[in-house]
Each structure stands twice: as C-alpha cells, then as structure tokens.
C-alpha cells in the first residue's frame with residue numbers, strides 16, 4: 001500500500017467514525033450510529049461494499065448486508081442485491097417493515113422497490129480496480145484472497161447512552177464468487193450479531209469459515225454465558241448470606257449489573273478467531289460490550305478499523321500493532 005492510499009483509507013475511516021460518534025454524542029441510538037457509520041463506507045469506492053464492491057465471476061456486483069438491534073434482537077438482512085445503493089438501509093427496512101429476517105436477489109429488490117428505494121444502475125457499483133482484480137484472478141490462477149486486498153467489507157458496532165448495542169455489516173463478498181454464493185456478512189450469527197446481554201459483533205474475512213464457526217453468535221454466546229455464570233455465583237453467595245442470617249428464609253438477591261472486564265471480550269474474540277484459523281480461515285472482528293469495551297481481533301496482516309469513545313478516544317488504524325489493543329497472537 002502506498003502512503004497516499006493509506007492516507008485515503010484513514011481519511012475515509014475517520015469520516016465513518018465521526019459520523020457514528022456524532023449520533024451517539026447527541027444521544028442517538030446505537031442503530032442510527034451504525035447506519036451513519038456504514039453509509040459513507042458503502043458510498044466510498046475504497047471499500048468492498050456498495051460502490052467499489054468486488055466483481056462476481058460473471059462480472060456483476062452482488063451485495064450482501066445485515067443489521068441487528070441488541071435491544072430486542074430484531075434483525076434484517078439482504079443477499080445478492082444489485083441495484084440498491086445502500087444495502088444496510090435495505091437490511092434495516094427488512095428488519096422494521098417486514099416479518100422476515102433475510103431476503104435475497106430479485107425478491108429483495110422487489111421489496112426495495114415497494115418500500116420506495118431508488119433503482120441504482122449497476123454501473124454505479126463498478127470500479128476499475130475491482131474489475132482489474134477479477135481479470136487478474138481469471139488470467140492467473142489466483143484465489144479471491146490474493147486479489148481482494150483482504151478484504152474490505154465494512155461493518156460497525158455501537159453502544160449508545162441508553163446501554164443499547166447494535167451491529168451491522170455490508171459487503172460485495174469475494175471476487176469471482178459464483179453460483180449465487182453468499183458469505184457470512186448477511187447471515188445473522190455469522191457476520192453480524194447483537195445482544196444487549198452480551199455484545200455486538202461485525203466480522204470480515206473468508207466468509208465460508210465464519211459461517212462454519214458461527215463467529216458473531218459464538219463470541220456473543222461466550223460472553224453471555226460468562227456474565228450469567230458470574231451473576232449466578234454472586235446471587236448464590238448473596239442468598240447464602242441471607243439464609244445464614246435468617247435460617248429457613250431463603251431470599252434471592254438479584255444482581256443485575258454484572259460487569260465483565262475488557263479482557264473477557266478480548267479473550268472471547270481471540271479464541272473464536274483462533275478457531276477460524278484452526279479451520280484454515282482468516283479475517284477479523286470488531287465488537288463492543290455493554291460495559292463499553294471496544295475490542296478487535298484479526299489474524300490477517302491488517303484490518304481497516306477505527307474506534308471512538310465518549311472518553312475522547314479517536315483512532316483509526318490499518319495494520320497490526322498500530323494501537324494498544326492486540327491482534328490475535330501467533331498471526
């Protein structure tokens with residue numbers, strides 16, 4: 001990557017980060033914040049989502065996206081859409097205005113038309129760099145991993161002032177995908193998951209492996225169970241103390257706010273990413289917990305990322321070791 005390109009990516013990440021952070025600072029919802037962050041990345045030709053999406057084998061751009069609200073675990077997703085400028089908004093409309101979670105292809109586009117989405121001409125999404133990547137892949141026996149610049153999918157996770165979590169992901173998938181291939185990004189539980197009791201996760205990487213591991217849900221499940229276990233232990237102790245003071249009179253004290261340390265989130269993310277690596281996959285995740293721990297883990301050489309907190313942290317980074325949090329060990 002040239003210094004100029006690096007600066008371009010960092011500036012684009014900053015725009016997305018600022019857009020999301022502004023919503024949260026003004027008291028907006030986590031759901032609105034992630035949409036505000038994802039839209040400029042879908043609109044930027046730099047990322048593999050919306051404009052700038054990778055090409056399928058047949059030379060088209062087919063977009064996948066999903067979104068989830070941690071408050072009620074409502075979720076929406078679209079796969080293989082070709083004429084929707086901002087697939088994250090269509091995914092959200094599936095969530096809020098249909099009784100379904102996932103729509104695909106022509107059906108998703110018919111739904112979009114019914115809900116008033118403009119038809120964006122397919123040429124809008126096509127960029128010379130991504131076309132060249134497809135041509136290179138066809139000319140030389142290269143895998144999508146070699147040509148995709150690992151990987152360029154966009155995603156955002158957020159915690160708002162009311163303690164609600166949200167996650168969203170948007171992608172063009174992998175260069176040269178065929179036969180209606182759908183990756184992890186639009187699959188709730190694989191590429192995206194949000195649960196106020198656990199965390200919000202968005203993933204990027206070799207989708208087949210993230211699907212097999214169920215990455216986003218797996219990380220959330222680990223944190224949910226850890227929190228439950230901790231709560232169980234505290235409640236047990238409390239009820240025992242009450243029982244000792246008043247024998248025969250068991251009263252349960254419910255402890256509702258159980259805080260997990262940042263390391264719990266880091267360990268859950270690292271362990272699940274190690275599991276992806278053990279199967280042969282690579283990529284990364286971003287997540288945020290109800291305590292506000294904003295964590296990432298990846299086993300590629302870099303992952304475009306940014307982080308903003310109400311304490312004033314504002315950082316964007318591309319490669320490993322550029323900020324205080326760590327990449328997965330051994331990679």
Ligand code: ASP
Pocket residue numbers: 048150151152153171172173174182183184185203204205206207208
């Ligand atoms: N996870 C996406 C997919 O497999 C690709 C990416 O993250 O760039 O479709």
